[in-house]
Amino acid sequence: MNLVLSIEAPTNFIKILSLLIIIMMVSYPNQAYSSISNISVVKNNPWISDRDNLNISLKLEPQVPIIDHATKLYFEVRNLNDSTLIENLNTKVTLTDHDGRLYKFQNSLIPVLGGQFSVDYIFPDDGEHRIILQLYKNITPFTVSSFDLTIPHQVIQQSETEKLLNPFAAFFESLF
Numbered sequence: 191m192n193l194v195l196s197i198e199a200p201t202n203f204i205k206i207l208s209l210l211i212i213i214m215m216v217s218y219p220n221q222a223y224s225s226i227s228n229i230s231v232v233k234n235n236p237w238i239s240d241r242d243n244l245n246i247s248l249k250l251e252p253q254v255p256i257i258d259h260a261t262k263l264y265f266e267v268r269n270l271n272d273s274t275l276i277e278n279l280n281t282k283v284t285l286t287d288h289d290g291r292l293y294k295f296q297n298s299l300i301p302v303l304g305g306q307f308s309v310d311y312i313f314p315d316d317g318e319h320r321i322i323l324q325l326y327k328n329i330t331p332f333t334v335s336s337f338d339l340t341i342p343h344q345v346i347q348q349s350e351t352e353k354l355l356n357p358f359a360a361f362f363e364s365l366f
Contacts, residue, residue, distance in 0.1 A: 231250060231255065231339050231340060231342070232248050232250065232337055232338070233339065233340060234338050237335040239333060241333075242332065242333045243270045243271055244267065244269070244325075245267075245268045246323065246335055247266045248263060248265055248321070248337050250263060250264075256313075257313055257314065257344050258313075258314065259312065260311070260312055261310070262308055263283075263310070263311060264306065265302075266306050267279060267306070267307075267325075274305075275305025275306070277302075277303075277305065278302075279302040279325055280327075281299065281300050281323050281324060282294070282297075282299060282324040283295040283309050283322070284322040284324075285320070285322075286320045287314075287318070287319050288318040296309075299329070302325075313341050316344065318338070318339070318340055319340075320337065320338055320339070321339065322334065322336045323335045
C-alpha cells in the first residue's frame with residue numbers, strides 16, 4: 191500500500207505542474223513579428239509626377255504590416271515645386287495583390303483634407319501588393335498614381351517566458 195502511494199504522489203504532482211505550465215503558455219500567446227523588421231515595405235515612396243506637379247508620400251502604421259492585423263495607410267499630397275499641402279482633392283483607393291485580387295476602399299470618393307487622407311487595410315497574406323490612387327479635382331479624374339509594397343513573410347517569435355518554459359514542456363510531454 192505504501193508503494194502505491196509513493197508512485198501516485200509524484201504522478202499527481204507532475205500532472206498538476208504540467209497543467210500549470212500549459213495555462214501559463216496559453217496566457218502568453220506567440221506574437222508575430224516580421225523576419226526583417228527594418229526593411230522598407232514601400233518600394234517607390236514618394237510617388238512624383240512632374241506633369242501634375244505632385245509629390246505623394248505613403249506612411250504605414252505599423253511600419254511593417256502584420257498579416258491579418260489592421261494597418262493604417264497614411265497619404266500626404268504636396269505640390270512638387272513648393273512642398274505645400276494640396277487642398278480640395280478627392281481620391282479613390284484600390285489595392286491589388288499578387289493573386290490578382292482587388293479591394294476598393296469605400297468604392298467612393300475619399301476627400302483629401304489638409305493634403306492628407308488615410309484608409310485602414312488588413313493584409314491577408316505576404317508578397318507583392320500595389321496601391322492605386324485615382325486623384326480627382328471635384329469629380330473629374332486627372333491622374334493615377336501607384337505604390338508597390340512587399341509585405342514580408344511573418345515569423346513567430348517566442349516571448350521570454352515561453353523560451354524558459356519550453357524545455358520543461360518538452361520534458362513533461364515526453365513523460366506522457
